[in-house]
Amino acid sequence: MKKVRLFSSKKMRPKWWITLAVTSTILVGASLGTLSMYNWSFNQAIQGLFHTTKQPSVEVAAVEDKEQPAPSDEGPLADNEKGPRLSKVTKTETPDPAEEELDDVTPSAEEEDEETPETIVEPAPSKDNEKNPTSPEEDETPDPSEDELDDITPPTKEEDKKTPETIVEPTYVQGVLISNKQYPLPATYAPGESAEARGSFAAMRTAAATEGFDLIAFSTYRSYDHQVGLYQRYVDQYGQSAADRFSAQPGYSEHQTGLAFDIGEVGQEAHWAEDSFKDTATAKWLNENAHDFGFILRYPPGKEHITGYQYESWHFRYLGVDLATKVYNSGLTLEEYLNI
Numbered sequence: 001m002k003k004v005r006l007f008s009s010k011k012m013r014p015k016w017w018i019t020l021a022v023t024s025t026i027l028v029g030a031s032l033g034t035l036s037m038y039n040w041s042f043n044q045a046i047q048g049l050f051h052t053t054k055q056p057s058v059e060v061a062a063v064e065d066k067e068q069p070a071p072s073d074e075g076p077l078a079d080n081e082k083g084p085r086l087s088k089v090t091k092t093e094t095p096d097p098a099e100e101e102l103d104d105v106t107p108s109a110e111e112e113d114e115e116t117p118e119t120i121v122e123p124a125p126s127k128d129n130e131k132n133p134t135s136p137e138e139d140e141t142p143d144p145s146e147d148e149l150d151d152i153t154p155p156t157k158e159e160d161k162k163t164p165e166t167i168v169e170p171t172y173v174q175g176v177l178i179s180n181k182q183y184p185l186p187a188t189y190a191p192g193e194s195a196e197a198r199g200s201f202a203a204m205r206t207a208a209a210t211e212g213f214d215l216i217a218f219s220t221y222r223s224y225d226h227q228v229g230l231y232q233r234y235v236d237q238y239g240q241s242a243a244d245r246f247s248a249q250p251g252y253s254e255h256q257t258g259l260a261f262d263i264g265e266v267g268q269e270a271h272w273a274e275d276s277f278k279d280t281a282t283a284k285w286l287n288e289n290a291h292d293f294g295f296i297l298r299y300p301p302g303k304e305h306i307t308g309y310q311y312e313s314w315h316f317r318y319l320g321v322d323l324a325t326k327v328y329n330s331g332l333t334l335e336e337y338l339n340i
């Protein structure tokens with residue numbers, strides 16, 4: 001019985017220590033393994049965190065930078081936001097000197113990425129602004145001004161084109177040779193005195209003689225060169241504005257057509273080409289009968305704004321009996337009758 005108890009008790013003690021030792025060993029080993037596990041994972045976690053934290057920090061900065069320009073893109077005023085945004089980028093570069101490379105790369109990439117949207121946003125309005133001011137200017141310049149110039153220029157150009165030096169052929173309207181301040185004759189147009197007009201004048205002179213009027217055509221055909229000297233003498237004597245009212249510039253004289261006859265009375269040179277002629281009986285007879293011989297009073301009174309010349313009671317234009325009679329009966333000037 002004692003052996004059993006002792007043995008059993010002896011055996012119980014070593015078993016308990018053994019259990020303690022084994023348990024302690026297991027616990028130590030487990031703790032060591034656990035520590036090793038934690039150390040490894042901790043280092044790895046630290047490394048991972050170290051790397052990731054640096055990258056995330058940059059990413060966060062990038063996100064912040066991106067978030068900053070984001071409102072700038074949203075903001076309608078990109079110019080005002082572009083200034084502070086660039087200052088923020090410089091600030092981020094300054095506080096992080098250690099990560100200059102990353103900052104230099106990231107911000108540049110960010111700037112590039114941001115510049116693209118910004119350039120897309122900014123240049124668009126800038127171009128629009130540039131286009132808007134330029135285009136309206138261009139539009140205004142070409143549109144209103146050009147339209148106005150087009151409206152104004154063409155007639156001026158046409159008139160300029162119709163200078164006696166540039167015009168090639170004389171102007172005929174409804175078969176009628178026209179020579180006035182709007183339609184000049186070519187400087188080279190030199191038909192001489194119209195034989196038909198001269199013949200009609202002779203007939204009229206004969207008819208007037210029966211009434212006691214001794215008619216004379218003291219000036220008929222005048223060449224371009226002759227008109228040059230004549231007009232220049234008038235300009236020198238009276239000035240151009242006055243001369244233009246009673247004397248045509250070279251190329252614009254109806255006398256160059258050979259169909260215009262300045263008519264007076266023999267022996268009454270004082271009334272030739274003078275206002276006083278209108279009050280003479282000869283002038284009244286001509287005014288009432290000239291159309292029967294194919295002549296019309298070309299520059300009647302009160303029609304200077306239409307004909308371009310003041311009343312010339314002595315200046316008659318040969319049109320032929322038919323047309324001269326029609327114009328006379330119409331009471332219109334040649335310009336009015338031909339609607340030119």
Ligand SMILES: [Zn+2]
Nearest residue numbers: 260261262315
């Ligand atoms: Zn005349």
